Amino acid sequence: MDTLPTDPLVAFRDVRKIYRMDAVQVAALDGVSFTVHAGELIAITGPSGSGKSTLMHLLGCLDRPTTGALMLEGRDISRASQNELARLRNQRIGFVFQSFNLLPRFNVLQNIELPLTYAGNDHHTRRRKAMAMVALVGLTDRAHHLPQQLSGGQRQRAAIARALVNDPAIILADEPTGNLDTKTGEQILRLFEELHGQGRTILIVTHDHDIAARTQRRIALRDGLIVEDTGTARSAFSVHRS
Numbered sequence: 136m137d138t139l140p141t142d143p144l145v146a147f148r149d150v151r152k153i154y155r156m157d158a159v160q161v162a163a164l165d166g167v168s169f170t171v172h173a174g175e176l177i178a179i180t181g182p183s184g185s186g187k188s189t190l191m192h193l194l195g196c197l198d199r200p201t202t203g204a205l206m207l208e209g210r211d212i213s214r215a216s217q218n219e220l221a222r223l224r225n226q227r228i229g230f231v232f233q234s235f236n237l238l239p240r241f242n243v244l245q246n247i248e249l250p251l252t253y254a255g256n257d258h259h260t261r262r263r264k265a266m267a268m269v270a271l272v273g274l275t276d277r278a279h280h281l282p283q284q285l286s287g288g289q290r291q292r293a294a295i296a297r298a299l300v301n302d303p304a305i306i307l308a309d310e311p312t313g314n315l316d317t318k319t320g321e322q323i324l325r326l327f328e329e330l331h332g333q334g335r336t337i338l339i340v341t342h343d344h345d346i347a348a349r350t351q352r353r354i355a356l357r358d359g360l361i362v363e364d365t366g367t368a369r370s371a372f373s374v375h376r377s
Contacts, residue, residue: 143170150203163189165359176331178347181356196220229298229306233313235290237282247297268296288319305336
């Protein structure tokens with residue numbers, strides 16, 4: 136078994152995010168510190184207003200901390216330029232949303248190719264990589280279907296393939312089974328577990344305690360603070376992928 140790296144993939148260091156509404160300041164995150172190592176599967180839990188969405192927005196390079204440092208692959212991205220943040224969102228972060236966020240006029244392949252288009256890949260490269268992702272998530276026979284021709288589970292599989300196509304450092308999944316029935320949600324969770332088994336680093340935001348219980352580590356937020364972290368044990372799987 137390969138030796139896991141000692142340096143964290145992600146590090147939050149005393150991160151605060153303050154929102155100002157008129158004369159009132161609200162601390163969405165109030166001094167949060169934790170690390171994520173490559174190959175971990177982590178659930179981020181907590182009630183509404185606990186800071187989960189803010190944490191994901193910061194990690195997803197969609198916002199900046201008010202104070203503190205946010206490290207991604209050894210770089211403090213809280214000080215990155217807007218252009219650099221856009222590049223990181225496209226190439227190093229894979230997003231999976233509850234509502235799938237597929238473009239309705241694009242078929243499955245075209246939706247999956249979008250991050251590659253933004254990254255400047257040529258048509259041949261885009262198609263080759265997108266077809267590989269279609270096969271990975273079991274949608275080869277649906278590659279040319281539009282989103283409205285797919286079931287909810289198939290749409291989420293397409294969204295996961297799109298998140299993976301640029302081989303990101305980390306996958307952020309926001310309530311990925313929230314719009315799915317129990318059986319389909321179970322299939323999507325198994326897919327995430329398979330991806331984790333391949334060495335993928337995955338953070339799942341969820342209100343579902345049953346989903347959180349299936350992850351190797353759970354970080355619970357309340358009122359902008361981490362109130363529980365079940366541990367920093369790293370994955371038993373190899374983090375090296377071909």
